[in-house]
Amino acid sequence: MAMLFCTAMLCGCSKVYMPPVQVEGVHPDYGERLRVLTKQYVAIDDNVTLVEDERQSDRKLQLQLVRDTAGVVVVFEMRESKDNSLIWVYRHIAYDPNEFIPIVSRVSKEKIR
Amino acid sequence: MKRLLLTLAMLAGSAALYGCATVKVEVDDAHEGYAIYSNGKKVCNDSRNCHVPVAGGDEMYLEAEKNGVVYGEAVIHRGDGGYSTQTILRRGTTESATKVAVKAVGTPMGLAAGLLLPLEYVTTTTEYFPTEVMIPVMPPDSAVLAYPWDQPDPSK
Numbered sequence: 001m002a003m004l005f006c007t008a009m010l011c012g013c014s015k016v017y018m019p020p021v022q023v024e025g026v027h028p029d030y031g032e033r034l035r036v037l038t039k040q041y042v043a044i045d046d047n048v049t050l051v052e053d054e055r056q057s058d059r060k061l062q063l064q065l066v067r068d069t070a071g072v073v074v075v076f077e078m079r080e081s082k083d084n085s086l087i088w089v090y091r092h093i094a095y096d097p098n099e100f101i102p103i104v105s106r107v108s109k110e111k112i113r
Numbered sequence: 114m115k116r117l118l119l120t121l122a123m124l125a126g127s128a129a130l131y132g133c134a135t136v137k138v139e140v141d142d143a144h145e146g147y148a149i150y151s152n153g154k155k156v157c158n159d160s161r162n163c164h165v166p167v168a169g170g171d172e173m174y175l176e177a178e179k180n181g182v183v184y185g186e187a188v189i190h191r192g193d194g195g196y197s198t199q200t201i202l203r204r205g206t207t208e209s210a211t212k213v214a215v216k217a218v219g220t221p222m223g224l225a226a227g228l229l230l231p232l233e234y235v236t237t238t239t240e241y242f243p244t245e246v247m248i249p250v251m252p253p254d255s256a257v258l259a260y261p262w263d264q265p266d267p268s269k
Contacts, residue, residue: 029266070252072262073182091182095252096260097268102201106186110153 013049016042016112017057017081025067030097034063034074037100041108048113057081061112071095076107135164137245140177140185147177147184147250160248167242177248184250189243196241200249 018039021031038061042048051057064075071093078087090111092103139160140147146159152174157163160177167173173189186201 026262027265029269030262033266033268067262068182071260093182093184097266099202106201 013047014059014113015049015051015057016059016061017051017054018061018063019054021063021065023065026065026072030072031063031065033097034065034100034104037104038063038108041104042112045108045113054081059087060084068093071099074100074103076111078112134167134242136167136173136189136242138163138165138175138248139245140248140250142184142250145179147179147248149248150176150178175246175248177250179250185248187246187248189246191242196243198243198246202249 018035021028021035023031039050042050054060058081060079060081062075062077062079064073064077066073066075074092074094076090078089079085080087088111090107092107094100094103138149138157146161148155149157149160149163149165151165152168152170152172156165165173165175171191173191174186175188176186177184188199188201190197190199
């Protein structure tokens with residue numbers, strides 16, 4: 001138990017909470033697909049731990065899918081949990097759901113950590 | 114002495130070339146301009162007239178953005194004596210646009226090292242860059258017409 005505690009202290013991991021994906025003009029299935037994918041990619045990163053309870057989190061990652069003329073805009077919005085202040089936002093167009101993977105991969109590596 | 118002068122002349126030439134080495138970056142949308150980012154920094158307001166200074170390091174990550182939304186990207190990977198260009202999301206015309214290369218000295222450190230090393234070393238530290246990169250931002254025709262985002266995901 002003490003060892004686990006020490007590991008958690010030394011890790012310095014950022015605890016991130018992901019609420020359900022918000023969708024506008026897009027079927028919720030794609031929101032779920034984006035959420036599952038993002039969780040998988042974030043889980044690879046040792047510096048970030050996903051938590052299920054918002055009260056235990058340091059930051060909140062809100063995902064959105066917004067229908068656009070030619071595709072959907074995938075929005076990643078990171079906020080501080082304590083005061084909801086915006087840390088960063090990243091928007092990327094996706095013309096079909098297969099484009100989620102490279103977008104999520106990039107954001108996970110370069111932004112979320 | 115002659116060799117030293119030749120080395121210095123070569124270095125001065127390389128430095129001048131490094132200072133002005135640029136990559137012409139375009140998008141495949143003929144109608145609109147996009148802001149271009151290189152390694153996260155905005156380098157052009159309009160892709161219709163964009164010459165991006167060659168960045169140091171092994172990679173140039175180029176993004177095309179319009180109204181706060183990224184529409185496409187391309188990456189230039191640099192290696193020993195060569196480069197490759199890769200588009201991330203869609204196939205574009207980038208592959209055919211990267212045949213011509215310009216020479217530039219890799220890093221200022223390379224220049225400093227070159228001062229102390231023979232001419233042969235200076236030439237081997239020279240790296241290559243594409244002169245032009247096309248970032249695909251337009252949707253594939255079939256996707257625009259076909260993808261039904263408001264319908265359930267058929268892969269579920």
